[in-house]
Amino acid sequence: xxxxxxxxxxxxxxxxxxxxxxLCIAQTREEAVAASKIVREYLKTHVSARAKKYLIQKMAVCxxxxxxxxxxxxxxxxxxxxxxxxxxxxxxxxxxxGLFRLFGFDxxxxxxxxxxxRFSLGEPGPNAEWLTRDEITLGDIPREFVQARNGLSFTxxxxxxxPFQGCACSMSDVTRELMLKLTLKERQIALVDxxxxxxxxxxxxxxxxxxxxxxxxxxxxxxxxxxxISYMAEGIGIPRIRAILNKVPSEQVxxxxxxxxxxxxxxxxxxxxxNALVSEEGFEGLPLGESDARTQMRTITRLMLDEAEMKYxx
Ligand SMILES: Nc1ncnc2c1ncn2[C@@H]1O[C@H](COP(=O)(O)OP(=O)(O)OP(=O)(O)O)[C@@H](O)[C@H]1O
Ligand code: SF4
Ligand SMILES: [Mg+2]
Numbered sequence: 001x002x003x004x005x006x007x008x009x010x011x012x013x014x015x016x017x018x019x020x021x022x023l024c025i026a027q028t029r030e031e032a033v034a035a036s037k038i039v040r041e042y043l044k045t046h047v048s049a050r051a052k053k054y055l056i057q058k059m060a061v062c063x064x065x066x067x068x069x070x071x072x073x074x075x076x077x078x079x080x081x082x083x084x085x086x087x088x089x090x091x092x093x094x095x096x097x098g099l100f101r102l103f104g105f106d107x108x109x110x111x112x113x114x115x116x117x118r119f120s121l122g123e124p125g126p127n128a129e130w131l132t133r134d135e136i137t138l139g140d141i142p143r144e145f146v147q148a149r150n151g152l153s154f155t156x157x158x159x160x161x162x163p164f165q166g167c168a169c170s171m172s173d174v175t176r177e178l179m180l181k182l183t184l185k186e187r188q189i190a191l192v193d194x195x196x197x198x199x200x201x202x203x204x205x206x207x208x209x210x211x212x213x214x215x216x217x218x219x220x221x222x223x224x225x226x227x228x229i230s231y232m233a234e235g236i237g238i239p240r241i242r243a244i245l246n247k248v249p250s251e252q253v254x255x256x257x258x259x260x261x262x263x264x265x266x267x268x269x270x271x272x273x274x275n276a277l278v279s280e281e282g283f284e285g286l287p288l289g290e291s292d293a294r295t296q297m298r299t300i301t302r303l304m305l306d307e308a309e310m311k312y313x314x
Pocket of ligand 2: 014020024
């Protein structure tokens, strides 16, 4: 099937998994739109069976700008690590510099985008052969691109720092290729902190993911974008799409948000409340420590693992 990704997961047209939606053989835009409607209907009716079939291995954390994607990614990675999982965290945001600090690293690793000579700006990129392999394991990623501690490995795609440095599309290509080819062992999870909005979906960055976490804050725009992300993620065949509410100020607001999301057929996992300590740590650029937000995320993480029937340490 080459570069084409069947949203159902069929290896070739007309194999046993193929629902003959016609997407991969569509010749015109009209045929592609009609085929994607068939896919969407199929995915809607088979959603829980599909989610059960897939372990949580490659997840992307998405949402509107500033809703708390990086904060939730950090808390989620910390809680998954507590549950006995090894994490590869990937920072794909081309603008915000500080995710490595939330994880308590003093320095950022070498950015993966330096593999692309166009982005190296005078510095020759290292041999990128490993990125062209059909399967990439965590051990294949050269050490210079990883900051590691205990069960956590941190990588970043890189930042646009200079004028005329280039367009972010090629950076998305690296993320997409890596996520598609990454081969994880039991108890390894890759977690991608995505840039804000839906542009990455337009570039197909999430194609290799089994799980999309949509972070939603109590605002009209955030909920509207959550609906769009859910639509896009469903359209590219992601089997597990879940919302985590963030910056929730009260139980009443939480109830309202749950009602609104449920009305839009978006399944939610739980809520992290507005937290003064998290806000202060964010302001100071400090690592995220113990807080009520972490406790709330522990509950969410266990629910998520229970739902996927995955084991964890208590
Ligand atoms: N539950 C929370 N309580 C209080 N403050 C929070 C909470 N979650 C996030 N914040 C704060 O909100 C701000 C934005 O959070 P964060 O950087 O995680 O958002 P983001 O979605 O990753 O933003 P961007 O779209 O710019 O990448 C930060 O200052 C962070 O400390
Ligand atoms: S895209 Fe549709 S027609 Fe093509 S292989 Fe997948 S299910 Fe079959
Ligand atoms: Mg961020």
